[in-house]
Amino acid sequence: MIMKKLFVLVACLLGYLACCAQSDYKVVFDITSKAVEDHNTLMRQVNSILKSSPDAQLEVAVYGEALDMVLKDKSKISPALTELLNNKKVAVKVCGITMKRNNKDASELIPGVEIVPDAIYEIITKQKEGWGYIKVAH
Template sequence: MRKNNMLIVVLVLLPVLTMAQSAAYKVIFDITTADTAAQKAVIRQIRGISQARPEAQLEVAIYSEALPMVMKDKSIIADAIQELTASKKASFKVCGMTMKRNNVDKSQLVAGVDVVPDAIYEIISKQHEGWGYIKVAQ
């Protein structure tokens, strides 16, 4: 009887443990600062995660004062953004409302950056889909 109970416990827990091991690694980073140290930090974090977890889905939502980080003529991390998007290690999504407020159009963006209507809505949508959330700040 005791062996049967143990077998039942193992059989019940096995699927739970298996699912815990194979949980998808999905993270959205929220950046709103013009602080270049914070912008470099998010690149460092993405590179570290993608090395440790190549299957990870990573996204950066850019809005407010962080807009220059994805503009061709102002970004200090343009090369890193292009490399990460080309290798599909991360996606970078800039807020269309922020662009409109700052009179910036898509032609001014670093190659590989996508525009979303509202970055906050993008973050909330990802969270509803089970993505982790990291606020980037220095």
């Protein structure tokens, strides 16, 4: 009887440790601001998370007035964003609706930025999958 209880206790402990050991740090950032200060804040936040949790999965959903942030000819943070896009744990996704409304196409984006049909739907989907959510604004 004692061995059975001990076995169950050890099994539960191992299960708990296995769950805790997994890196489930997943965050989607929502940015709609055209303010360069907000773009820089986003970069600081993402890089800070990656420094403390290198296995974190991060996604940036760009739409609305933040479109310039991901356009090759308008971005004020292009070098930093390009460097960030080299990390396989980070995705930057721009709203297709925003692109269409502003008459922009994929060739105008910083390489590595992906287009999704609807950034709000993308955010909601990530939240349903258990991702954390951060609105970038000041």
